[in-house]
Amino acid sequence: MRKHLFVLFSCLFVVNIGFGMTLPVLTFYTERLALAEGVSRDGISLHVGLLTSVYAVMQLLFAPLWGRFSDRLGRRPMLLLGIGGYAVSLLTFGLASNLALLYLARVIGGIFSAATYPAAAAYVSDRTNGEERNRGMAWLGTAASMGVVVGPALGGVLANRxxxxxxxxxxxxxxxxxxxxxxxxALAIATLVVAVRWLPESDSNDYVAKPTKSVGVGWLELVRTLRPLLVLAFIGQFGLALFEAIFVLYANARFDFGPFEVGAIFVICGLVMALFQGILVGYLAGRVRESNQIVAGFTLMGLSLGLLATTRIAGSVYFLVAFLALGMALIAPNLSALVSKQTDQSNTGAALGIQGMANNLGQSGGPVIGGALFVLSVGTPFLVTGGLLLATGLIVGLRTLSSSRAETRFG
Incomplete structure (x- = not known):
């Protein structure tokens, strides 16, 4: 089992290297094609935003569908489809000679990449139980985060030659x-070959002549069941996406940070998330309740953003961003573990796909709201969002405390 999960994590790591490699060059690539078509500078900014958004929108729309298909057809086919489709989108992107082809590549990439993470998370859920599932989800997040950290560095090296x-x-x-x-x-294709050769189905017996009733839980019923967790997923991703979108503007306006300083801070953010998801969350699994870890995560994120909004000390930014990343590292894998535990195995993929939709809603909304708040003042986006995250942590903490007292009283 461990060998198969290692293969899965390695595949997700390599696929996310591919995703990360495109980040440093997306803007420059778009600018070059847009200028060739006579687009104005303001129009170029619009196209960069739309190309970023269309990818997230496709993921938002298709993640629940791929998750449901993984329940019916198996995790492995969806993983292979997602990796293969993503490779096609990257080739299309590299060969694009106009903006229309660039949009086509992003649409294809968003559609097929949406199949990868829900199926991978469902695979982990199938292969683990109890506290092992928390560790599995943590290592899954670590693999994805490490890929995103390594990818931009590799992409920058290749683009600069x-x-x-x-x-x-x-x-x-x-x-x-x-x-x-x-x-x-090329990395995605190599990953596809490895997955075809060494990644078996998570549990092949689950996908042979499975009765339709076993996957008959409707979307609305799943959403109702998972509603509190989906709200938390949305708020967490909203806060992280707002930070990622606004930080460059904030850092430049307040501290005159350039590309090197901003890049270093994003590397710190990615490394902290990657390492602590695997090490800290893995250690806490079975020792500290998921809900308590989530409360700590929202509290850390909220305090970090609030202090970022008010600090005038440039050096403190590095530490505050590290604590922000630590907070997200506590939230994400525990939410995925709780979502997978709320449903039976025949609906795990659909449930995790719906969680992916909530994540993508947060990722889409954070930058928009952050941009609007930034017009008011430099620190306003972080101050308002920090307050939202702290309030969320407080509410979840009070509900967890109330639940614990009830269990003590009647247990």
């Missing part, structure tokens, strides 16, 4: 800008 080549194939063009995307596609 002048490869001195250009080839045209009808509407498709390959040149130096294409290299990071081709490299990411």
């Amino acid at each position: 002048n490869w001195h080549f250009r080839a045209e194939f009808g509407h498709f063009v390959a040149d130096s800008f294409s290299i990071p995307f081709f490299a990411a596609a």
